Amino acid sequence: MTRLVPHPLLSLALVLMWLILTRFSMGHLILGTLIALLAGWTVERLHPPRPRIRRWTAIPMLMGIVAWDILKSNISVARVLLLGPNHPSFHSGFVEVELTLRDPNGLALLAIIMTATPGTAWLEYDQPTGRVLLHVFDLRSEDDWQSLIRDRYERLLLEIFE
Structure with missing residues (x-):
């Protein structure tokens, strides 16, 4: 599951944003999912450092x-x-x-x-x-x-x- 969807929260957020910006249809759901997966794989290849937040306030x-x-x-x-x-x-x-x-x-x-x-x-x-x-x-x-x-x-x- 992690190799297929390396950043599940990012991918989910992108799919939801895609569906909000476009009218919901099965085609848009499939296209948004493909774009979200591609974005997740791209982010995984970049190896960004995990943020360590010291002061949330x-x-x-x-x-x-x-x-x-x-x-x-x-x-x-x-x-x-x-x-x-x-x-x-x-x-x-x-x-x-x-x-x-x-x-x-x-x-x-x-x-x-x-x-x-x-x-x-x-x-x-x-x-x-x-x-x-x-x-x-x-x-x-x-x-x-x-x-x-x-x-x-x-x-x-x-x-x-x-």
Whole structure:
């Protein structure tokens, strides 16, 4: 059973999500099951490390901060789109941040947070130095972004994973 379905909870969640997003039919059930099995086998081949969560109470705090920051970023991106890119307060650019976080699960979660935030993109991570390169759509100050990532996200991720 484990070789056929290496990650049963992941596969079940994917099948259920597939059926929620599409109308339920036998064809969609079969297609969703095949996709879920393929995803489970792919994840098994990647050999991700099992997450060791050290402090569960920091997770809701991180979720709240991320939700608030995504809301603010949506407003900021909408402002730029409505005012136009030639507005004097608009400036996009690249930010390089040096991280102390080394846990692969924490880094993956930080990458997801950065990618989910409108107007930011995680471009590159240099493992030996711990530097991450981001592109920011509405860059006002590099120091603000470094502070945001280190003080708001990385601090909580270090509490959760390391």
